[in-house]
Amino acid sequence: MLTAKQHELIQFIQQRLEETGISPSFEEMKEALDLKSKSGVHRLISALEERGFIRRLPNRARALEVIRQPEDAVPASAARPKAANDLVGVRAPAPATRPEPANDVIEIPLHGRIAAGAPIEALEDHQSLPVPAALLGPGDHYALEVSGDSMIEAGIFDGDFALIRRTNTARDGEIVVALVNNEEATLKYLHRDSGNVRLDPANSAYEAQVYAPAQVEVQGKLAGLLRRYH
Known part of the structure; x- marks a missing residue:
């Protein structure tokens, strides 16, 4: 319909x-x-x-x-x-x-930098980001500016724009925006391990974070990246 x-x-x-x-x-x-x-x-x-x-x-x-x-x-x-x-x-x-x-280029909401201390909803600043339509598939999308180097081995660098498809579910091994304890938003690989949720970085200098399922809320999956060269 x-x-x-x-x-x-x-x-x-x-x-x-x-x-x-x-x-x-x-x-x-x-x-x-x-x-x-x-x-x-x-x-x-x-x-x-x-x-x-x-x-x-x-x-x-x-x-x-x-x-x-x-x-x-x-x-x-x-x-x-x-x-x-x-x-x-x-x-x-x-x-x-x-x-x-x-x-064709479309505009999607730009919610700010993904960083500790703020849920995704709190990051919204009424900006938008122009994105080539070919980078986005079905669904509702938003963008986040990446802060830090915890995902550099996945090719995601500080200052990149992560294009996120809104969803509250994800499969093991997918890169997600995870809200931890309703206060810290982070971009990590998602894994379920022995009844817990493990958030894995893509940087050997960092350790995985393990939480109870109730502590983690998936707020989207990585759909693409944009990078500006200065």
């Missing part, structure tokens, strides 16, 4: 594919749907991708492919749905038109 905004967006994308052979840019989609930011477009696209309506072609920007449409799909020039929470059904997949590559 789709919301009215998701329904409106997929029709707009399909219309552009039929007219030009390429999907619209994030800026064009933002304006067409009267949204305030590109991050809203990203959330809609992620939701449509998770529900199997569209897909992003790997290693190609502005590469959206419609693989099925809402049941009552009409030309995008028709009237928009009246309410943002209206739901519509789906029908069998329609033939998709492959778009041509271009470049």
Whole structure:
């Protein structure tokens, strides 16, 4: 089931594919749907991708492919749905038109430096970080500036921007943002060991940290990195 905004967006994308052979840019989609930011477009696209309506072609920007449409799909020039929470059904997949590559950048929230003494929620400072869309998969994302050298052997350095997909679950061996005792946020490898949770650094100079499961809350998984060269 789709919301009215998701329904409106997929029709707009399909219309552009039929007219030009390429999907619209994030800026064009933002304006067409009267949204305030590109991050809203990203959330809609992620939701449509998770529900199997569209897909992003790997290693190609502005590469959206419609693989099925809402049941009552009409030309995008028709009237928009009246309410943002209206739901519509789906029908069998329609033939998709492959778009041509271009470049798109989206903005995600930048919550500040990941450091001891502050939960992720307390780090938010209303900034955003422009990120190439190709670096992000489905889901809701935010960015953190890395502080320290505890993950350098994983290629994560002080001053890097960690791109984090919001989730409260993770598999052993994944790099996560872990909130410890509701007060210290840290970026580490997650492992479950003999009924405990072990947070492993990627630096032989540091030791692993072991906690009871109730002491650790996963707040996201590493999805990518950005690095600035000065």
